[in-house]
Amino acid sequence: MKWSESRDQFNLELKRIDSIPDYRRVYLSTIIVESINQLNKKYIEHLLNDLVNDQDALDVRLFLNDKEKYKNTNEYALECLEKAFFKTNIHGAKIKDWTISALNCFDILLIKFINDYKNDKIKKKGKWLKETDVYDYLVNKKGNEYEIGIAFQNIYQLRSSFFHVQYELKDGIRNTKKLSYNYLNDARDIILEQFEKGLNALIKEMKQYDF
DSSP states (O other), rough: HHHHHHHHHHHHHHTTOOHHHHHIIIIIIIIIEEEEEETOOOOHHHHHHHHHTTTSSSSHHHOOOHHHHHHHHHHHHHHHHHHOOOOOOOOTTTHHHHHHHHHHHHHHHHIIIIIISSSSOOOSSSSSSSSSSHHEEEEEEHHHHHHHHHHHHHHHHHHTTTTOOOOETTTTTEEEOOOOOHHHHHHHHHHHHHHHHHHHHHHOOOOOOOO
């Protein structure tokens, strides 16, 4: 079954579910398990194709050319698919953990691109390594690399907003806020848009390399 046909069939099955309890029971148990099994462990390929709307976006296994790196990025991709098999299945609070797994997944590709294809080093700012060092490196470049860096910076900032929920009423007096369903869905839309932009820029940049 083609990727687009699989997506349409998956969404058709979801439409047959009438209630929230049914959704949780059927979606989490039957549909998603069967759909994941049909991927033959090509989780990262499915996730990438879904995010950039291209069935043949990039040969990830060939790009990474490293069994351990492929295994790691594939496992993070599986975490994403277990939360939402397609990006259109992400709603509300689900975007929080999905974003963490997706960043972990695609950070591996970005690091591979910088270290191995560009044969360059990622400098850390301060004493400790930070995920944002990778994005800062790219933002300081031009063209597609800049677009990748900006997109992932935007995603990371929204990801951070999910967990930094304290605010100050006045000096020393604090409270916490609950993120609304609408806020999370708005954040989801931005995150998915930025993933599409950033990953498409990475794919364009990789076309100049032989692998």
